[in-house]
Amino acid sequence: MTVGPTRGGAEQRPDGEERGPAGRVYTADFLTELFGNPLDPGYADAAARRRSSPSPSGRPGWSSRTVSLVVVVALGFLFAVAYRQTVAEEPGRSQARAGLVAQIKEREAETDGLAARADRLREEVGRQRDAALSGSQASRLRRLEAGTGLGRVRGDGVVVRLADAPVADKDGLTGSGGGPPRVLYTDLQKVANDLWAAGAEAVAINGQRLTATSTIRSAGEAILVDFRPVTGPYEVSAIGPGALRDRFEDSRAAYLMRDLVESVGLSFQVREVEDVTLPAAPEPRLRYAEPSVSPSPSVSGSGVEGSSRPEPSGSGSSPSPSRGGR
Template identity: 70%
Template structure:
């Protein structure tokens, strides 16, 4: 029986480090460490070269000089363009003043022609017919009226156009809904004629806003706003007791907005501009021989008609 062969010695196993473990243990490339060691060995023996020779203070001074140079160029360019802008601005101001003067002259001429038409009409009509026509014009707003009444004045709070106020009070400036509420309250109090900044209100008048502007019958009005009304002697007391007046007093107290009511003797309210009347017309069939289909029949109502214009309606804050 033979003896077993001797066991061969097992070679020692070498375990290489895991890649991820080595990556987290030494995240930087060895070249960075070699470069840092080389710089430490050199020390201060070699003078800095290139951008290394610039200190932080020198770089800051250079940046300041560059910015100052750019600001100087921009200022010089701005001053060079200023005469042109000033000239353009003055030209626009001159054009605006010329247009305003022309508008005033045309308005005065229109009033004179209107008075002349009224005189010619009264001369052509009998006395009773002319008086009845004048009463109808005064009641509808297309005739100038005079009498005692009330003036309600509203103005924005000084220096608080963009201020933030308490909840429910609204901005410290006059809104179109404020003028709507005041005008409706005056009508309810017995007013016979109402005008806002000299613009007469009629049954088809509108009080709206366009951005920051307030339009009365599509014409802009600016503050301070005066709502003038002619009516009986009890009109002021009735207006003071209205909900609109109470609301405006509360808004004025909370926001600083100006609101005041005063009596006025011998008020004169101008006439409203003449309206542009539109009439509906029956549609006409393109051919009498066409029957049925989608064509309209003779005598059917057309699509044209008088525009629906909303009357002033109250608006709350």
């Protein structure tokens, strides 16, 4: 097939080459050839032979569906083995947890028993002390104990009750819901401080008497009063004058707690009580100050810079000559 001359006088041949006027051969553009036939002829031939000839083992090759089925079966077997192991180990974990819970309850019962025995011994010591002291000295000592929190007190006062917000309903889409707003240790601190400011003479939180050295802190989600955990609902009991409730209702802590009741749903109640008894606080660990040991004075002034010894007076002594023999 003969193709006429192209523009510029070049003659185009059937194989895609062009011959110029001087007989020069022009080949097709490399990029045009690459995009027109991207697969190398050798790869195309190998693929055609593979499709036409059977596998070397004489069996047809595995299809992708067969491989997927094998993978699914293997994963199912692994999940089944893991589930059986988890179920087999569950009794051991349950037993370990039950053992820890039993130990905690046993320690709590032991601690409560020791605390009750300490209270009985404290009362016995108080009776023996009152019998040994005169009446005025014993009454003065009881007043001091009541003021410092080391003695049990009884009288009229108020009880401030704080509780966490109710549990919110779970989300219908995700099946989860945020935890309810909780009473913080700072809330108890504010309430106790404002009760003191309102005129309270004795304050206790869930039966834990507060003193001048008491601490209200948090450890994770637990609240500690003097390093002993307290749980909600929290009752802050106070003994004081008749106007104690009115003064506390006007305090900043009461205002903040009422605002939390309206905003997040915390429970906050203040009520007057009659003839309430607050226990004594545990005996504090006393620390005694000791005077510092002053350095001992040197016996002799020889060899010590700045030291001087008085010259003996009387006969036989003469002042040492000064510089220049004068």
